[in-house]
Amino acid sequence: MKDLQLQQRRWLSEQLKARGRGARSALANHLGIRTDAISRMTNLDGAKENREISLAELIGMAEFFEDEPPGLKEARSKAKDIRDRTEAKITRVPLLDTVPAGKLAAPMSQLPIDQVPLLAFADLGRGDFIALTVRGDSMDRISPESSTIIVNKADRTLVSNKAYVFCDRGEVTFKLWKPDPPRLAPLSTNPVHEPRYLKTKAEAERMVVGRVKRSFLDL
Known part of the structure; x- marks a missing residue:
């Protein structure tokens, strides 16, 4: 598992823990995904099934928690550069x-x-x-x-x-x-x-x- 992905999973786990009961379901509803997908996103055990977090989901999480996930700023900048090059x-x-x-x-x-x-x-x-x-x-x-x-x-x-x-x-x-x-x-x-x-x-x-x-x- 890459370091940035690990940081994002830990950040998500901490945010959910701080929100308490019902946070997983509320976040899943906000992102438009299943609750079990949230569980796979927070899985830190490389031997178990996990799921990468997309840029759109990182943005949605930032809105939901009112906090910026690790790597979001860089991912947004990279996506903008790609979009600008394509439009050019x-x-x-x-x-x-x-x-x-x-x-x-x-x-x-x-x-x-x-x-x-x-x-x-x-x-x-x-x-x-x-x-x-x-x-x-x-x-x-x-x-x-x-x-x-x-x-x-x-x-x-x-x-x-x-x-x-x-x-x-x-x-x-x-x-x-x-x-x-x-x-x-x-x-x-x-x-x-x-x-x-x-x-x-x-x-x-x-x-x-x-x-x-x-x-x-x-x-």
Whole structure:
């Protein structure tokens, strides 16, 4: 049995003894557990059945006895650190619109930014992200129609065979960048889709909105 667990069991036994008759039942009722669970928590004999005390139960005991159990402060601090690290990895991304995975087309809606839904994602890394719903099948090998793509507007450097959202005079499309010759290429099971050829890479750089970081489809 670990030293801290032993300290907590002794502390609990002392608190129950000080409270007197009926304390075990009252504490069990306060914590929402069975009375025999309290008995296992106070068992100091390693050869007999015992039960570890959870953080939530330690907090409940502190409220019940109006005294802080050993290790509670440290456990709270550790739990907060874990929660903060987890929350720091979560990126909330606005779902702004649909993006055609076909010919260049105007977005379907123009909602104010404060009225759009937010999606939460883990481990996106640094960036300026937006989410778009795919319309059409010209990129269905990686993003079927109705899937959602996460676009990093902070990443506008064109890399061969990577997916981007492009905008030309207010009309948008979702395509692969191919440098030789310069073109916006589909990645589709539908042979009807053809690439859009450009004169130079600079023309594509003026059109790029951001690189597609992630694609997913809810079933």
